[in-house]
Amino acid sequence: MKGFATLLWLEYRRSRVWAAALLGSLAFWAWGLEQVTYAMPEEQLGIRAGFLCAAAITGLVALAFMIGRFRSETRQGQYQILLLTPPSGYFHILARFTFALTIGLAYAVAIAGLLWWATGRAGLHLTSLDTAQLLLVCPLYGVGIVMAPLLAWTLLLMVLSSAYRISGTAWIPGTVMVAATPFVLRFLGERLGDVLYRLPGWRLFTGLDAALARIGIERSSEATHAGIVLPQEPLWGMLALATVMLVLAGRIWQEVEA
Amino acid sequence: MLARLDRVTKRYGRTEGLRELSVEFPAGEVVGVLGLNGSGKTTLLKLLGGLLLPTAGHVTVFNGTPRGNRARSVYLGETDALYSWMTPAEAKRFMAGLYRDFRPERYEELLDAMEVPRRKTKTMSRGERGRLRLAMALAREARLYLLDEPLAGIDLLSREKILGSLVREWRPDATILLSTHEVAEAEGLFERVLLLRGGTLALDTRAETLRESGKSVVTAFREVLG
Numbered sequence: 250m251k252g253f254a255t256l257l258w259l260e261y262r263r264s265r266v267w268a269a270a271l272l273g274s275l276a277f278w279a280w281g282l283e284q285v286t287y288a289m290p291e292e293q294l295g296i297r298a299g300f301l302c303a304a305a306i307t308g309l310v311a312l313a314f315m316i317g318r319f320r321s322e323t324r325q326g327q328y329q330i331l332l333l334t335p336p337s338g339y340f341h342i343l344a345r346f347t348f349a350l351t352i353g354l355a356y357a358v359a360i361a362g363l364l365w366w367a368t369g370r371a372g373l374h375l376t377s378l379d380t381a382q383l384l385l386v387c388p389l390y391g392v393g394i395v396m397a398p399l400l401a402w403t404l405l406l407m408v409l410s411s412a413y414r415i416s417g418t419a420w421i422p423g424t425v426m427v428a429a430t431p432f433v434l435r436f437l438g439e440r441l442g443d444v445l446y447r448l449p450g451w452r453l454f455t456g457l458d459a460a461l462a463r464i465g466i467e468r469s470s471e472a473t474h475a476g477i478v479l480p481q482e483p484l485w486g487m488l489a490l491a492t493v494m495l496v497l498a499g500r501i502w503q504e505v506e507a
Numbered sequence: 508m509l510a511r512l513d514r515v516t517k518r519y520g521r522t523e524g525l526r527e528l529s530v531e532f533p534a535g536e537v538v539g540v541l542g543l544n545g546s547g548k549t550t551l552l553k554l555l556g557g558l559l560l561p562t563a564g565h566v567t568v569f570n571g572t573p574r575g576n577r578a579r580s581v582y583l584g585e586t587d588a589l590y591s592w593m594t595p596a597e598a599k600r601f602m603a604g605l606y607r608d609f610r611p612e613r614y615e616e617l618l619d620a621m622e623v624p625r626r627k628t629k630t631m632s633r634g635e636r637g638r639l640r641l642a643m644a645l646a647r648e649a650r651l652y653l654l655d656e657p658l659a660g661i662d663l664l665s666r667e668k669i670l671g672s673l674v675r676e677w678r679p680d681a682t683i684l685l686s687t688h689e690v691a692e693a694e695g696l697f698e699r700v701l702l703l704r705g706g707t708l709a710l711d712t713r714a715e716t717l718r719e720s721g722k723s724v725v726t727a728f729r730e731v732l733g
Contacts, residue, residue: 255604326588334605335578
């Protein structure tokens, strides 16, 4: 446990500038949201939501870069020091993943907070329960289905590339993984689509319809129930995929030569 | 036996780093691992440290695999590889958190003895970083120390401090394998000398035997590898 805590500390020490910059960038996005004043309230909400989508994507890319900085470590030799330490590769991978995911979760909660602020500015006032779901459940769900697999994928790719460095063929697994990603995503999308809503979904934002109606927005007539129902299957599927990729990355770390 | 290589071959693509090398290391020796560039010194130490896996043959450390015994051996590589943001205090936290045999008090004593400044490594000279790395390594109470070129690129005074620390810190139950090109400076340390040539063992002898025959390690180095 002490070893894992030390690896987490090392991650913090290595990446704290990145993490601070990422969390600090939220001030820029908040400032950007504040500048949207020239349209109707519902249009403002749409523009601000788009703005926050851009913030979320930027954060994801920044986190992927943060977690995947193996190249400089390999070149400068710190990777060798890490390989010599007693904790197994699984712990090294898990520490990197845990730190990045924690920063990612904090970032996602902040984005949700900005969305809550933007909805308030548009006159859309959510109930306490809906607000809690927006600030806690939505970030957790988003982190689970997008951020966790993306970060695990990045770790696997970088460890794989580092493992094959000596033979000079790092580009082969790297290229195969990058090239195969769109096909894998399409395959996963189709499979998840087949099983969607087999398990009972999670109903969120049950007060949303009333809140929308108060500002003159009617939901689609096709909506058969109040609020939004989030399917469970993508979450479990993506978490399982992330776990498999983390285990693989840890296993490869064990075999790396330096 | 602390460590053993049994007919070990290590290939890097078409190049052979070591060729069918068999050698044993009992406890309580200071062994000079010497040879010209490319003779296989680093490969030998990395195999014992678990950083490389043999292409053929077996490497045994503490009756197990080198990787399984990482916590019990110390490998100090020739790469100047500390994080640039790291201070000696942070290095202590890193080592104390990961190695049970790390002795913080001893580390502080070593820092003082080797006059390592307490600032970030990026503002240290190469010699200061080398001394810091050695302090990190020697502050562990391991039984096998694999020191690959700890004197490389380091000024004379720093080299003297490092060699002085090696003499002071050596324990009778520990074995040190020291690879260096500074043969003349380090030869007083060696109890046993391995001379490698082209990945094979050219000479394995006691330093005392050389001295009794009126030879220094440097002379033997020149005779065998010259």
